[in-house]
Amino acid sequence: MRMPVVCSLLVAAAAVGAPVAALQAPASMTFRAARVFDGVTGVLHRNFAVTVTNGRITFVGPAEGDAIDLGDVTLMPGLIDVHTHIDWHFGPDGRYGNRPDGPRETPEQRDAAIAANLKATLMAGFTTVQNLGSRGDAALRAAVADGTLVGPRIVSSLGQLQPGTRTPDQLREAVRASKTAGADVIKTFASGSIRDGGKLSVTQEQLDAVCGEARAQGLRAVVHAHDPDSIVTAVKAGCHQIEHGALADDRAIAAMKAAGVFFDPNIGLVLQNYIENKAKFIGTGSYTDEGFAFMELAVPTLGPIFKKALDAGLRMPLGTDAVAGAHGQNAREAFVRVQAGQRPVDALISATSLAAESLGMGATLGRLAPGYLPDIIAVSGDPTVNIEALRSVRFVMSQGKVIGR
Numbered sequence: 127m128r129m130p131v132v133c134s135l136l137v138a139a140a141a142v143g144a145p146v147a148a149l150q151a152p153a154s155m156t157f158r159a160a161r162v163f164d165g166v167t168g169v170l171h172r173n174f175a176v177t178v179t180n181g182r183i184t185f186v187g188p189a190e191g192d193a194i195d196l197g198d199v200t201l202m203p204g205l206i207d208v209h210t211h212i213d214w215h216f217g218p219d220g221r222y223g224n225r226p227d228g229p230r231e232t233p234e235q236r237d238a239a240i241a242a243n244l245k246a247t248l249m250a251g252f253t254t255v256q257n258l259g260s261r262g263d264a265a266l267r268a269a270v271a272d273g274t275l276v277g278p279r280i281v282s283s284l285g286q287l288q289p290g291t292r293t294p295d296q297l298r299e300a301v302r303a304s305k306t307a308g309a310d311v312i313k314t315f316a317s318g319s320i321r322d323g324g325k326l327s328v329t330q331e332q333l334d335a336v337c338g339e340a341r342a343q344g345l346r347a348v349v350h351a352h353d354p355d356s357i358v359t360a361v362k363a364g365c366h367q368i369e370h371g372a373l374a375d376d377r378a379i380a381a382m383k384a385a386g387v388f389f390d391p392n393i394g395l396v397l398q399n400y401i402e403n404k405a406k407f408i409g410t411g412s413y414t415d416e417g418f419a420f421m422e423l424a425v426p427t428l429g430p431i432f433k434k435a436l437d438a439g440l441r442m443p444l445g446t447d448a449v450a451g452a453h454g455q456n457a458r459e460a461f462v463r464v465q466a467g468q469r470p471v472d473a474l475i476s477a478t479s480l481a482a483e484s485l486g487m488g489a490t491l492g493r494l495a496p497g498y499l500p501d502i503i504a505v506s507g508d509p510t511v512n513i514e515a516l517r518s519v520r521f522v523m524s525q526g527k528v529i530g531r
């Protein structure tokens with residue numbers, strides 16, 4: 127890409143400077159692009175400019191006057207993935223999981239692997255992720271926020287709440303403990319893994335306790351649920367968002383629609399990535415031949431389930447459930463959505479303004495509009511027509527700073 131002088135200087139400085147975020151951006155920058163997609167309307171604006179001043183977007187409108195010309199690109203809000211596992215990575219033996227017979231991973235190797243995941247995700251245009259999640263996320267979230275680590279803004283559950291045999295009182299206590307620890311969201315489970323058949327694994331009372339207490343604490347609760355019984359149980363419990371739903375049927379879709387809950391079906395990346403990397407996962411936990419057989423059977427059913435949910439009018443923010451091997455490929459979720467029947471522009475909205483709304487951040491993220499946070503990307507081509515344009519990210523501004531490669 128031809129880059130204007132000022133922009134190349136910024137990028138060059140970012141590329142050599144360490145840490146990247148130490149780069150002092152000018153107080154005000156105006157970018158002009160051939161096309162601008164604002165993240166919320168289907169309208170593609172031609173020859174528009176976006177001004178960022180002191181950490182906020184202050185202008186979006188027709189380009190006139192001085193501007194950094196980004197050229198023949200589409201400028202748009204940074205993408206959001208509402209379901210990742212950013213810390214999952216392959217170990218020094220190239221495989222997933224610390225095997226007793228394998229080489230021990232050092233803390234430095236682990237830190238480097240996670241830093242690489244964060245950077246790959248950001249450079250793929252994803253400027254925010256909801257990580258669902260582990261204790262270590264608190265440090266990552268802080269390091270990204272203060273510029274020590276290059277990565278997407280992190281929203282985290284700081285762990286996963288498996289109801290198991292816990293009583294409702296114990297579960298409510300666990301939700302309060304997560305809140306105290308600084309969780310942004312509660313991640314819980316209503317069914318087993320797809321590798322175990324995805325069947326309902328909790329009682330209504332247990333889920334009522336988790337989602338009810340989350341609501342009382344001002345937190346969202348997102349629920350891993352595959353089969354219809356688990357989805358309906360989560361909807362009845364007043365949970366905020368259903369994850370996966372790989373076995374959702376008409377009854378489950380109708381229940382989600384009636385309750386107005388968000389549905390995050392992961393149809394484009396997670397299972398495909400497991401299958402592509404089978405040799406690196408197999409042999410740990412439920413990553414068995416039988417588990418892989420369940421996943422292989424599920425893949426071709428996901429598109430039709432997504433289409434049914436789309437036709438029913440469900441609100442479906444984009445989430446991938448990205449695990450080891452998948453980081454930086456998050457946009458594949460959007461490609462598969464479009465193959466399954468979603469309009470490219472709606473797939474883009476699902477990864478910008480709708481995803482932000484699902485995170486409760488719709489007033490600050492996911493749009494190019496005055497007052498919004500400057501998480502901005504540019505891609506070659508026009509993703510509102512050809513979604514695969516998301517493969518060619520040419521520019522990334524994260525939290526108001528241009529990120530170099």
Ligand SMILES: [Zn+2]
Nearest residue numbers: 209211258447
């Ligand atoms: Zn997950």
